[in-house]
Amino acid sequence: MKLVMKFGGTSVGSGANIRHVAGLVTEYAKNNKTIAVVSALSGVTNSLIEASYHAQRSNEKHIQAFTKTLLAKHTDAIKGAITSEAIQKEVTEITEKSVAELEKILTGICYIGELTAKSKDYVMSFGERLSAPIVWGAIKDHNAQTQWFTGKDAGIVTDSNFGDADPLMNYTTHLVQERLEPLLEKNIIPVVTGFIAANQDGIVTTVGRGGSDYTATILGVALQTDEVWIWTDVDGIMTTDPKIVPSARMLPQLSYQEATEMAIFGAKAMHPRALGPVSRADIPIRIRNTNNPKNPGTLITKESQADVKEAAKAVAMIKDVAMLNVYGATMVGAPDSYAKVFDVLGKNGINVMMISVAASEANISMVIKRELLGRAISNLEIALQEHGGIISEVTAEDDVAVIATIGANMKGALGVASKIFSAVAKKGINIRMIAQGSSELNISFVVKEKDGIAVVQTIHEEFNLGKP
Amino acid sequence: MRIILIGYGVVGKGVTTILAQKYAEKVKDYGFNPKIVAISDIDGAVINPRGLSPEKLEAIKQRGYPVSADPEFGNPGMNALEVIESVEAEVVVEVTPVNIQTAEPALSHITKAFKTGKHVVTTNKGPLALAMPALTELAEYNNVYLRFSGTVGGGTPMLEFAKRCLAGDKIKAIRGIFNGTTNYILTEMSQNQVGFQEALTNAQKLGYAEREPSMDIDGFDTACKVVILSNWIMGKKITLKDVDRTGIRDVTLQTLDQAAERGNTIKLIGSIDNNKPTVKPTEISKTHPLCVSGVLNAVTFSTEYAGEQTLVGRGAGSIETAGAVLRDLLDIKHKLANRMLNSNSESYK
Numbered sequence: 001m002k003l004v005m006k007f008g009g010t011s012v013g014s015g016a017n018i019r020h021v022a023g024l025v026t027e028y029a030k031n032n033k034t035i036a037v038v039s040a041l042s043g044v045t046n047s048l049i050e051a052s053y054h055a056q057r058s059n060e061k062h063i064q065a066f067t068k069t070l071l072a073k074h075t076d077a078i079k080g081a082i083t084s085e086a087i088q089k090e091v092t093e094i095t096e097k098s099v100a101e102l103e104k105i106l107t108g109i110c111y112i113g114e115l116t117a118k119s120k121d122y123v124m125s126f127g128e129r130l131s132a133p134i135v136w137g138a139i140k141d142h143n144a145q146t147q148w149f150t151g152k153d154a155g156i157v158t159d160s161n162f163g164d165a166d167p168l169m170n171y172t173t174h175l176v177q178e179r180l181e182p183l184l185e186k187n188i189i190p191v192v193t194g195f196i197a198a199n200q201d202g203i204v205t206t207v208g209r210g211g212s213d214y215t216a217t218i219l220g221v222a223l224q225t226d227e228v229w230i231w232t233d234v235d236g237i238m239t240t241d242p243k244i245v246p247s248a249r250m251l252p253q254l255s256y257q258e259a260t261e262m263a264i265f266g267a268k269a270m271h272p273r274a275l276g277p278v279s280r281a282d283i284p285i286r287i288r289n290t291n292n293p294k295n296p297g298t299l300i301t302k303e304s305q306a307d308v309k310e311a312a313k314a315v316a317m318i319k320d321v322a323m324l325n326v327y328g329a330t331m332v333g334a335p336d337s338y339a340k341v342f343d344v345l346g347k348n349g350i351n352v353m354m355i356s357v358a359a360s361e362a363n364i365s366m367v368i369k370r371e372l373l374g375r376a377i378s379n380l381e382i383a384l385q386e387h388g389g390i391i392s393e394v395t396a397e398d399d400v401a402v403i404a405t406i407g408a409n410m411k412g413a414l415g416v417a418s419k420i421f422s423a424v425a426k427k428g429i430n431i432r433m434i435a436q437g438s439s440e441l442n443i444s445f446v447v448k449e450k451d452g453i454a455v456v457q458t459i460h461e462e463f464n465l466g467k468p
Numbered sequence: 469m470r471i472i473l474i475g476y477g478v479v480g481k482g483v484t485t486i487l488a489q490k491y492a493e494k495v496k497d498y499g500f501n502p503k504i505v506a507i508s509d510i511d512g513a514v515i516n517p518r519g520l521s522p523e524k525l526e527a528i529k530q531r532g533y534p535v536s537a538d539p540e541f542g543n544p545g546m547n548a549l550e551v552i553e554s555v556e557a558e559v560v561v562e563v564t565p566v567n568i569q570t571a572e573p574a575l576s577h578i579t580k581a582f583k584t585g586k587h588v589v590t591t592n593k594g595p596l597a598l599a600m601p602a603l604t605e606l607a608e609y610n611n612v613y614l615r616f617s618g619t620v621g622g623g624t625p626m627l628e629f630a631k632r633c634l635a636g637d638k639i640k641a642i643r644g645i646f647n648g649t650t651n652y653i654l655t656e657m658s659q660n661q662v663g664f665q666e667a668l669t670n671a672q673k674l675g676y677a678e679r680e681p682s683m684d685i686d687g688f689d690t691a692c693k694v695v696i697l698s699n700w701i702m703g704k705k706i707t708l709k710d711v712d713r714t715g716i717r718d719v720t721l722q723t724l725d726q727a728a729e730r731g732n733t734i735k736l737i738g739s740i741d742n743n744k745p746t747v748k749p750t751e752i753s754k755t756h757p758l759c760v761s762g763v764l765n766a767v768t769f770s771t772e773y774a775g776e777q778t779l780v781g782r783g784a785g786s787i788e789t790a791g792a793v794l795r796d797l798l799d800i801k802h803k804l805a806n807r808m809l810n811s812n813s814e815s816y817k
Binding site for chain 1 (some may be wrong): 599
């Protein structure tokens with residue numbers, strides 16, 4: 001097989017973990033053409049962002065303290081990951097050079113006092129630029145042939161949307177094949193930094209939301225691999241949060257669409273953006289656990305699992321949300337009234353997670369993040385309520401949670417909604433708001449937050465999600 | 469319109485000849501005023517930001533290699549990438565020799581032009597054969613046009629015919645003879661009963677075949693054209709390695725005779741349909757419109773509504789290919805004019 005394996009921050013969190021990861025890669029590479037994609041050591045990306053803000057505020061002292069800690073952290077990892085002294089020395093030299101470069105950049109930002117999206121991407125890129133050589137060294141230490149690349153050198157070319165760049169997929173495919181394919185032919189393992197790439201002029205960009213997973217799926221598509229494996233610290237995607245329902249079970253297979261729905265609801269899966277390239281190219285993804293490599297994990301593929309009897313597959317609860325209700329008699333029949341409401345919210349950076357509207361058109365209910373509630377109410381009132389605007393009243397409930405029931409088999413299945421809602425009603429819990437998209441993959445509803453756990457448990461049981 | 473010409477071989481010279489004519493004629497009908505502002509060859513460049521006059525172009529042609537020897541505007545040692553980067557122009561015409569191993573240096577010339585916001589007209593099959601999906605994506609991303617009608621059919625507008633005249637129709641399959649050299653050899657073999665090697669030697673004597681003939685007779689040239697048609701007309705994202713390719717080395721007089729007994733003959737056919745794109749010697753009926761002889765090229769488009777459409781014409785030749793460059797330049801000129809007149813419209817394609 002040809003495989004891309006991506007290792008997240010905790011998988012490469014310490015020297016011992018990196019050594020373990022290198023062992024896994026080397027083992028799989030014996031029988032498979034393998035490409036490794038690595039994230040930054042856990043916590044490093046955030047500390048880089050923080051350091052760049054300190055630099056922007058001209059806090060020069062912080063820079064040296066920061067780079068010293070950063071170097072120490074990575075030197076520790078090198079010692080834990082690599083036994084050969086020669087390789088240790090080689091990797092340490094690369095690391096010292098990178099840290100010195102980072103220090104210069106931060107100092108530059110410090111003197112100018114300006115942090116652009118471009119320079120921030122450059123600073124952030126050091127997280128992976130420091131982790132990849134250690135993984136490379138550790139694989140070499142396992143006596144395997146390997147070579148490390150930045151995303152840029154591997155040939156990933158993106159647009160110039162710094163901080164959230166998207167690949168020019170055809171150009172990327174051309175370059176990646178040209179640069180990595182000859183190595184794979186010779187059984188050399190390419191180790192590629194996740195998250196970072198470059199635009200067509202060679203300026204460093206980051207792929208933003210989706211991060212290293214996105215890099216892995218881009219490489220998977222470019223090299224037409226058989227699968228992309230996302231190594232993480234959980235066994236796979238679960239039917240629900242095991243902290244809420246102890247009988248929660250790992251799901252063996254999901255469709256891309258289901259995985260997209262799950263990711264939105266905070267299951268420890270992938271960002272939907274990262275799923276984009278592979279779902280178009282129909283390359284399966286496997287979520288696997290670095291600490292439990294025997295477990296096959298969750299397979300995400302075009303087809304949902306066929307032999308599942310129950311319509312629902314998983315249930316999730318989203319907390320820290322609020323429900324916002326907008327009333328206004330003049331909204332009825334006015335073609336642009338909803339547009340105005342969402343325009344105001346959008347312009348104030350408020351993302352709407354869920355919407356429900358009655359056909360009477362006299363009110364809109366929506367769910368937003370709880371921390372944004374005050375801003376949302378105030379802006380709607382200012383923009384649309386005064387001077388005979390379209391809104392007469394805005395109310396909110398901030399003690400709610402969204403419960404989402406997900407599953408591809410729900411599509412076209414009769415009685416799913418009635419099963420959910422009667423089970424909830426039997427517990428004497430009131431449902432505040434309901435939404436189901438026409439894809440029928442997901443039924444979401446709002447209950448009081450205090451009832452959330454009971455609702456999740458009820459639904460999990462009602463659909464027998466704990467039994468394979 | 470200001471033009472940078474990269475490559476000064478037979479096609480490059482053909483381009484300067486045609487453009488000098490047009491410049492002199494001041495073809496008002498087209499509102500087209502082409503000015504060559506730079507010519508680059510392997511040793512340097514000749515640059516005049518105000519446009520090289522027809523007399524100057526003629527003088528450069530008479531003097532021959534290297535172009536940088538021009539006493540007035542010569543820049544010895546300046547390479548093509550520097551010229552593309554530093555000289556102001558709307559279009560880069562890329563006519564350097566074909567390289568199907570790496571597509572260089574043409575590939576770098578074209579990407580450099582895109583990055584500096586210049587449109588590209590090329591007659592070079594290499595970059596397209598190896599990286600066409602990437603190049604069309606990059607052109608679109610940088611909001612510039614890439615035109616290459618000289619790469620398929622030479623003077624015969626095969627690409628434009630399919631793209632424009634058959635717009636809206638669904639092209640289900642394309643079959644064609646896209647290489648004059650092999651067609652000449654096969655014609656010689658079947659009509660004059662000469663063996664492959666002798667026919668090849670004749671073709672070399674007549675200048676139809678190169679001294680190193682592999683590009684033609686092993687089917688690489690035809691395969692390049694199949695790649696271009698697949699991408700441009702059929703929307704398939706393929707490159708040279710995706711084409712199944714067999715050349716004509718193994719075609720014998722005996723197989724030709726056997727075909728003739730059935731009223732058929734053997735041609736090197738490139739074909740694109742729902743299967744893997746292929747290039748291989750194929751038996752076809754002598755009465756089929758595709759069955760052309762000598763150095764002619766022919767293509768048949770099988771369409772959903774218009775049925776079969778066949779186009780026949782000369783496939784190569786410096787002045788024919790230079791004519792294709794002129795067509796592309798005019799196409800870009802029209803597109804640019806539309807863009808400027810409807811500046812608020814986003815439809816650049």
